[in-house]
Amino acid sequence: MIQNNKPSYLYLHVPFCRTICSYCDFAHCVYQENLADQWLDALQKEIDFREINPHLRTIYLGGGTPTALSLQQMERLLKMLDPYSSEIEEYTAEINPETLDDAKAALLAEHGINRASIGFQASQPSLLKLMGRHHDLPMMHQTVHRLHSCGIRNISLDLMYSLPGQTMADLAQSIQDALSLQPVHLSLYSLTIEPHTLFAKKNLHHLSDDVEADMYESIEKTLPQYGFHQYEISNFALGDHESIHNKAYWNYRDFYGISLGASGKEGWHRYDHTRSLPAYLKDPLMRMDIPLSTHEAMFEMIMMGLRLKRGVSRKLFADTFHKEIMDVYGEKARKLIDEGLLEADPLYLKASERGYEILNTVLVDLM
Ligand code: SF4
Structure with missing residues (x-):
């Protein structure tokens, strides 16, 4: 084994979204209450079986959209993880603004979530529409305010660049608007068009390599002016707000991957869960094991x-x-x-x- 102890890091994939974004290649499906209930039943089976380390350092609830679940379903999910979160240093939930209300924000805080990763992407209504996103800047401010009110101040925003039709000025404005939300962490990803996404079906393309490189350079130049340091190719942090969980991946630590669409690494093995919800509901313990030389x-x-x-x-x-x-x-x-x-x-x-x-x-x- 590369590391003999149980992993200290856990990623859990919530596969539901309220709507599907045009560029998305993650394992996702449109939220349906009964399917989410069945998924929670299957997840409980997997968690019971996995003998998870109760001394986890980080949990990352990704997706999909964890907050796409109903309040009761979110509570059930968080209660399942309570036995493993008592010593947690960083507990992150991915959030989409249109699925968070006061009650859900309070519930997250109550169960120890201390970091939120929000899909900001861009501020131009035309680009958001193209991406199939349903939020705007005022909604973003309201979301951040909600989280701050519950004591969740460690906020990371995801932005995208090299979007079809995006200009340098659009990117600069998106960065300024994102900064106005007072995040302590920013992740900026260039668009990759994956097959089977709506972008691919519409034959849309990312910008030229030269423009993309110019955009990356401007990001690298702009963010340090606001106190952010780059610690990873796509990630920037204020002070000591680097993501502990994501650094575990980059430092090649072992981590649990739980639920469909999740991958994990334990010792000399990497494993992938199925991306299919019906297959996961049928057998939540089935996964493809990839031994590593x-x-x-x-x-x-x-x-x-x-x-x-x-x-x-x-x-x-x-x-x-x-x-x-x-x-x-x-x-x-x-x-x-x-x-x-x-x-x-x-x-x-x-x-x-x-x-x-x-x-x-x-x-x-x-x-
Ligand atoms: S980008 Fe996020 S919110 Fe959009 S479909 Fe994919 S997982 Fe869902």
């Missing part, structure tokens, strides 16, 4: 770790694999260092500023 695990640790600004910890690599990173990748790494794409110090191997911009190419060369 040492070589694959090394590759994954580097691939995830180089996403972090500080890079891959050489000590973590050595402790995990009982080999020095430079003994395994030395020749290729040194070539990339000579080309100015990687940098190595005694603690970390990391991408240089230039290497960070073409991280995928660096990874291909390294492997």
Whole structure:
């Protein structure tokens, strides 16, 4: 096993959304009360079976939209997780503004949720309409106010760029509007058009690589002016508000993946749950197990770790694999260092500023 103890991090996927966004490729289905009840029954079976570590550091309720559930269903879900959240440091729920009311916000806080990740995406009504989103800026302010009133002040906003028709000015305005909500964390993702999404069916495309690169550069320049530091390729935090849960992925920690559409990693195994709700309802314990060879695990640790600004910890690599990173990748790494794409110090191997911009190419060369 890479780590012998039980995982300290748990991701739980709530598959329901009230409406479906045009770009979304996550495992999701339109909310129906009876289906959500059946899903909760299946989830209870899975949780009872999994022998989850009661000393979790983080729980992340993602989706889908956890707040798409009814108040009673949310309460049932949170009660299922109560036995594992008593020592929790970071308890995140993904939220869409149109599905949160005062009672749901209070319920989240009551069960220990101390971080909210909100889908902001953009502020232009035309772009939101294109994406199939049903919120606007006043609704965002109301949502954040609701969460603040319940004591949930650790707020992260997701934004998207490279959207069809989006201009640099649109992006700049979206960032300013997002900042007006006083988030302490921002995630900015460029649009990827996945097959089977509405965007793909409509034959829509993201912007050109050059414009996308310009947008990324402007994000990297703008956010530090407001006190945010970049700690991962798509993630920026104020002060110490880096996401503990997401850093567990990038630091290649083990984590539970619970419910359909979730993946997990425990020791030398990665696993995927089905993406199909009927299949999960039939057998919530069924999952596809993918054993990892040492070589694959090394590759994954580097691939995830180089996403972090500080890079891959050489000590973590050595402790995990009982080999020095430079003994395994030395020749290729040194070539990339000579080309100015990687940098190595005694603690970390990391991408240089230039290497960070073409991280995928660096990874291909390294492997
Ligand atoms: S982006 Fe989020 S809210 Fe939209 S369909 Fe996908 S999971 Fe649901």
